[in-house]
Amino acid sequence: MLNLSSLLEHSAQEYPERTALVLGDTRLTYAELLSRSQDIADALRGLGVGKGDKVALSCPNVPDFPAAYFGILRAGAVVVPLNVLLRPQEVAYHLTDSRAKALLCFEGTPQLPLAETGKAGFDQAPDCEHFLLLHRIEHTSSGSAEPAETVATEAEDTAVILYTSGTTGRPKGAELTHRNMAMNAMVADRLFTAGQDEVMLASLPLFHAFGQSAVMNMGLLRGATLVLQPRFDAEEALRLMHREGVTFFAGVPTMYWALLGALGALDEQAPPAHLRTAVSGGAALPVEVLRQFGKVFGVGVQEGYGLSETSPVACFNPPGLPPRPGSIGRPVWGVQMKLIDDSWQAVPGEGPGEIAIRGHNIMKGYYRRPEDTATVVRDGWFRTGDIARRDADGYYYIVDRVKDLIIRGGFNVYPREIEEVLITHPAVSMAAVVGVPHATHGEDVKAFVIPAPGAQLSEEELIAWCRERMAAYKYPRSVEFRDSLPLTSTGKILKRELTAEAGGGAGPA
Structure with missing residues (x-):
């Protein structure tokens, strides 16, 4: 039991x-x-x-x-x-x-x-x-x-x-x-x-x-x-840290960025005296934020990695050792990681390759979706969809994402889900959604839209319409109307080109 x-x-x-x-x-x-x-x-x-x-x-x-x-x-x-x-x-x-x-x-x-x-x-x-x-x-x-x-x-x-x-x-x-x-x-x-005396800010x-x-x-x-x-509110979080003697804080990178910015706004501008452990996950922590936080707060940020399918903790920078900036660390106890190619074959050396994980943390499967489960789990190994490299000491470094997943402020945003809502608008004929760089959220959501013939629709109107139908972290913050979208020879939308045009660089194919 x-x-x-x-x-x-x-x-x-x-x-x-x-x-x-x-x-x-x-x-x-x-x-x-x-x-x-x-x-x-x-x-x-x-x-x-x-x-x-x-x-x-x-x-x-x-x-x-x-x-x-x-x-x-x-x-x-x-x-x-x-x-x-x-x-x-x-x-x-x-x-x-x-x-x-x-x-x-x-x-x-x-x-x-x-x-x-x-x-x-x-x-x-x-x-x-x-x-x-x-x-x-x-x-x-x-x-x-x-x-x-x-x-x-x-x-x-x-x-x-x-x-x-x-x-x-x-x-x-x-x-x-x-x-x-x-x-x-x-x-x-x-x-x-x-x-x-551990006090954790949730x-x-x-x-x-x-x-x-x-x-x-x-x-x-x-x-x-x-x-x-x-x-989460950064100023209130700092007040709570001071008032309650918080010793442990875990957050996504935008939280650390906000804490740095909020410190100067408080009456008591000294960093919290009791904080001794800071943990980051959910998205890649910018190296400069890591450095600044350590300098200002006097606490090194330990970065890790995981997914909902891995319960989620899978990889972490070992405590007691200086964190390696840009690294998600090494596999935690009882968990194995490797880099694989599209055929599930192990990639030797430093890679890059797709991260695959095996251990006590791997999900049972996707509920009532055996085919989806079989796509990502084989012989106990779960393929994450994230591309990484590793160094000679076994530390992993995220390079890119295989899928078109957008991570906005630590929340996963799935383009197709947004696209399926967008095309239900009577004035929208076709839509493609990509992530674009954002200074504080990491990424933001942009939609490229082909209007229906003869339709009249403004960017503000469509964003407001989306806002009523989607969670706050999902709806597009910007919309660009186009006559056409770049396509492959088989008719698939080339999101890589859209991402590059929007200022996000060349994404995965």
Whole structure:
């Protein structure tokens, strides 16, 4: 028997009165967090949710997220975390594709009306049976009561389905097992030395693989205090670091860039005194940002690499050694990496080649998509779609991406998904979407559009239309209208040429 909820259960037994979560003036101990997760598990059981059922979770970084996450697991169900920026039709797609039996939803705010959005998506997914607002789940458990027995699950049972995407552009659910997730939290934990006073700032979205494994799960495993930040703001993050004595921060490169810029705006311009560990992932960290952060904050940034399909941590700059600028490090414990060509054959020497990964962190597969799974997994090896080289010491360096994936501010944006929405506009005949360089987000989204004959449409009108139908990180920030698009001899759009014309250089074919 192995259930990922044991991460919280063990720490609640070992450190019941230690502070687990901080949000403003709210402080929950490990015993209180465990009790709240029991309430949610009991509520789900009362609705007939049981082992193997899928339960979607739409919630920002507030105490309800870990409570619901571990409550779902305690009930023996599978967590399907949803990006809180999804629009109703996108919520409906995820509920339908995952065959979710229930949707647990945070009430939200006027700026982020999750209950309204979630209910609208739920109404478009007729097979999803239950919609629950987290704040309405009655608190019945007592911290001193004997905990309800956790449903027994096996190591290879699915614990979490994280939605990603690939060549089709349609989001696919990566099935991650209890073993995948528990081992990844343990591996992340052993990467860093920590004292009993570890305080971790949770600015990364907990619905994202990085924030989930390398912050929430790892932090609760080690009995740390998690300081929750519902939405990243650099000045507020620095205030929290000062006020709460934060010792650990994990973020994507744009967060580090923003922290550097925000430091001078604070009344207290000194860097946080307690910070001792800084971790970067999600996208390549610019070397200059790494250097500046180390100089200003006095803390070296340790860079790593992973994907949703790898739970996600796969590679990391070893702690205790100076980080190698531009490198994602070496494979973590229990994980192997190699470079391969298009035929899955190993590439010798430094490469370049496509990264392939094998180990305890590799997903079970894409949910209900065996053909897509077979495309990327062979003999236990997962091919990532990322091109890299490696040095003589086994450190890897990302060179480029095989696919047309755009990474905007640490979020994956999939061009075809946007294109399929664009061409539903009556004034759009054809569209191609590419990534273009952006000073702070790494990349931004640009659309090349062929208008329908006789149609009148402005760039501002089309962007506004997209904004209503897509999550905030997806919609195009610029649109260029054209009479034609460059094509191959077989009629495929040459996105490499569009990327080069837009200032992004020659991308992969």
